[in-house]
Amino acid sequence: MGPQAVLLCSFFGVILSQGVKEVTIEDCCQNGLNHGKGGEDCSSLPLMSDSVTCMIVREQCCVSVQEDNMCSAGINMAKIEGACDSLFSSTCDTKTKKMCCNCCLVGKSLQEKGLPCDHKLSVSYQCGLVSRACCVDGAHDNQTDTTRTNELPNKDETTENRDNSVLSDQCNGLCAQLCVGNNSCGCFKGYQLKPDGKSCDDINECLLGSSNCRGGERCINTEGSFRCQREVSCGTGYELTDTNDCEDINECEAGIHNCGPEFECQNTQGSFRCLPKVKCAAGFIQDALGNCIDINECVSQSSPCHRGHLCINTVGSYTCQRNSVNCGRGYHLNEEGTRCIDIDECKNPEKVCGGHGCINLVGSYRCECESGYVFNSISRTCEDIDECRHYPGRLCAHKCENTPGSYKCSCTTGFKLAADGRNCDDLNECEANPCSQECANVYGSYQCYCRRGYQLSDIDGMTCEDIDECALPTGGHICSYRCHNTPGSFHCSCPVSGYTLAPNGRSCQDIDECVAGTHTCTVDQSCFNVQGEFRCLSFDCPQNYRKVGETVPRLQRADIIRCIKNCLPNDYSCTLDPVTSISHTSISLATMREFLRPEEIVFLRTSVRPYGTYHLGSFDVKFEILEGNVENAFDIIKRIEHGMYVGVVRQVKPLIGPLSTVLKLLMRNLSSQGESSQNVINVHVFVSEFWF
Numbered sequence: 001m002g003p004q005a006v007l008l009c010s011f012f013g014v015i016l017s018q019g020v021k022e023v024t025i026e027d028c029c030q031n032g033l034n035h036g037k038g039g040e041d042c043s044s045l046p047l048m049s050d051s052v053t054c055m056i057v058r059e060q061c062c063v064s065v066q067e068d069n070m071c072s073a074g075i076n077m078a079k080i081e082g083a084c085d086s087l088f089s090s091t092c093d094t095k096t097k098k099m100c101c102n103c104c105l106v107g108k109s110l111q112e113k114g115l116p117c118d119h120k121l122s123v124s125y126q127c128g129l130v131s132r133a134c135c136v137d138g139a140h141d142n143q144t145d146t147t148r149t150n151e152l153p154n155k156d157e158t159t160e161n162r163d164n165s166v167l168s169d170q171c172n173g174l175c176a177q178l179c180v181g182n183n184s185c186g187c188f189k190g191y192q193l194k195p196d197g198k199s200c201d202d203i204n205e206c207l208l209g210s211s212n213c214r215g216g217e218r219c220i221n222t223e224g225s226f227r228c229q230r231e232v233s234c235g236t237g238y239e240l241t242d243t244n245d246c247e248d249i250n251e252c253e254a255g256i257h258n259c260g261p262e263f264e265c266q267n268t269q270g271s272f273r274c275l276p277k278v279k280c281a282a283g284f285i286q287d288a289l290g291n292c293i294d295i296n297e298c299v300s301q302s303s304p305c306h307r308g309h310l311c312i313n314t315v316g317s318y319t320c321q322r323n324s325v326n327c328g329r330g331y332h333l334n335e336e337g338t339r340c341i342d343i344d345e346c347k348n349p350e351k352v353c354g355g356h357g358c359i360n361l362v363g364s365y366r367c368e369c370e371s372g373y374v375f376n377s378i379s380r381t382c383e384d385i386d387e388c389r390h391y392p393g394r395l396c397a398h399k400c401e402n403t404p405g406s407y408k409c410s411c412t413t414g415f416k417l418a419a420d421g422r423n424c425d426d427l428n429e430c431e432a433n434p435c436s437q438e439c440a441n442v443y444g445s446y447q448c449y450c451r452r453g454y455q456l457s458d459i460d461g462m463t464c465e466d467i468d469e470c471a472l473p474t475g476g477h478i479c480s481y482r483c484h485n486t487p488g489s490f491h492c493s494c495p496v497s498g499y500t501l502a503p504n505g506r507s508c509q510d511i512d513e514c515v516a517g518t519h520t521c522t523v524d525q526s527c528f529n530v531q532g533e534f535r536c537l538s539f540d541c542p543q544n545y546r547k548v549g550e551t552v553p554r555l556q557r558a559d560i561i562r563c564i565k566n567c568l569p570n571d572y573s574c575t576l577d578p579v580t581s582i583s584h585t586s587i588s589l590a591t592m593r594e595f596l597r598p599e600e601i602v603f604l605r606t607s608v609r610p611y612g613t614y615h616l617g618s619f620d621v622k623f624e625i626l627e628g629n630v631e632n633a634f635d636i637i638k639r640i641e642h643g644m645y646v647g648v649v650r651q652v653k654p655l656i657g658p659l660s661t662v663l664k665l666l667m668r669n670l671s672s673q674g675e676s677s678q679n680v681i682n683v684h685v686f687v688s689e690f691w692f
């Protein structure tokens with residue numbers, strides 16, 4: 001610590017006797033000391049007590065600590081730097097530091113000149129204390145004990161012996177420590193005489209700045225002396241000695257290094273180094289693994305060669321070569337080697353422009369590029385222009401392909417390049433006969449077609465395959481009888497006998513054997529044509545009936561053979577028979593595949609008017625089927641046509657041939673007096689095997 005209360009910036013006030021009993025003056029001072037050590041502003045301390053005395057004591061104790069630190073800093077500056085020039089500002093703390101620094105310099109000067117440290121100078125009491133302390137400290141710098149404890153001589157002491165009974169007796173026991181004669185008292189080292197001239201007070205060497213503590217050490221005052229204590233630890237690689245010094249740890253001797261067997265341990269301050277045992281020759285340096293690496297002296301040394309020479313590194317050394325004239329790009333030395341002249345790159349046998357025109361320039365050259373190329377000033381070459389990328393869609397109608405110095409056009413499938421080399425014309429693919437039958441050219445493509453009876457293949461779209469018309473869903477209706485497929489077409493056939501193919505080539509047409517004369521009927525038989533065949537018919541009249549007309553060689557559908565009643569005289573049984581006529585007719589029917597509604601096949605016409613009268617009597621007609629109604633496939637109805645009753649025979653169900661039957665029909669004529677007469681009609685029905 002530095003001297004106490006040196007050049008105070010705050011003046012002590014009068015300590016009043018007022019105070020609060022529960023807070024002592026010592027408590028107030030200690031509180032101020034704590035705040036001062038923390039570096040707080042002593043003029044604005046937090047309130048501790050309402051006592052004005054306590055407030056004053058706290059502030060002054062706080063100020064004393066800070067000013068002690070300021071003075072200690074000034075003394076240390078004088079001891080270490082030997083000058084106080086840096087303390088030029090006029091702030092309160094700087095003035096205190098400067099005063100203590102200057103007064104310490106005075107003390108050191110007295111010691112150096114061999115003058116007594118207690119030389120009487122007309123300086124302030126505090127400056128005199130600092131000067132004497134620095135003077136004494138300089139004389140005893142090399143005489144400190146192992147505990148770094150120093151004792152400052154008291155200005156009144158005359159002997160170093162603290163127990164001098166003779167001198168003490170001269171003062172008659174009035175002195176607390178030493179008697180120096182003439183009833184004058186003195187004090188031991190580290191003490192000073194109190195104003196009463198008898199008692200002794202401990203000298204606070206830390207406060208006066210008379211300690212010899214070094215930087216990083218803190219001065220701690222003791223009774224009659226002081227001690228220095230290190231504030232910061234020594235750090236890695238050092239250890240604290242008994243003399244409070246930091247001493248380097250020799251890791252190599254202590255065996256706490258980590259150098260391998262191929263390395264030697266070399267101690268350094270605070271650490272150590274591992275040096276390879278193998279030493280590199282001059283011009284080489286070892287890396288961390290012990291390898292010898294060439295030193296590039298041209299880089300590691302500054303100007304290893306004389307001026308005008310070029311440094312060239314070699315393995316383990318270097319050489320110096322005299323600088324020659326260096327010509328820039330595009331120039332070369334003349335034959336004398338004295339100056340640089342232009343290089344005519346265009347005469348270079350390597351053809352710098354790659355076949356393009358070359359123009360020599362001073363120190364350079366330029367290429368006159370051919371059409372389709374552009375000169376690159378950086379690479380100094382002629383580069384191809386990609387016209388397809390620079391002019392998309394404007395050069396070719398379809399596809400553009402870049403070529404060196406130009407481009408070429410091409411067309412998509414189905415087109416060919418036009419004569420101008422840019423547009424595309426439609427290609428007539430049909431000229432190459434890609435289709436198996438018919439080909440139709442379309443824009444950009446073609447279409448294959450097939451002739452009638454063929455269809456285009458689903459696989460290649462070009463081959464025509466035969467259509468099996470007979471296998472189509474409608475194949476069963478193409479031909480009346482049978483269908484036969486042929487390449488690209490088909491043909492129909494009919495049953496072997498009784499039919500012939502119609503002119504349309506599909507239908508089967510019945511052969512009328514009766515007309516063609518191919519039948520086998522005898523002279524007394526009539527030939528009746530039926531579907532697919534013929535019948536030889538002959539009709540005889542029963543007894544008491546006679547045939548009207550003669551037998552004809554050919555019967556047609558509308559022909560009727562009639563037998564009329566012819567009774568002999570006095571044949572009453574014949575006369576009473578109501579049947580007046582027996583008729584025969586024939587009809588040919590086909591097997592019906594589809595039967596949607598009844599089909600009318602026979603019409604029985606009468607001369608009876610509906611609801612008419614005849615000789616004041618009314619007449620009616622009734623029809624019925626007596627025999628031959630196979631599977632009830634027929635019925636007979638009565639209706640009026642042209643004002644007369646008509647009996648209509650209908651087929652109401654399909655019949656599958658071949659089949660023949662005789663429908664025996666009865667037509668009864670009725671009057672108001674009863675039944676007048678009956679007519680029997682025999683319808684010979686022939687159903688063929690086929691539907692046509």
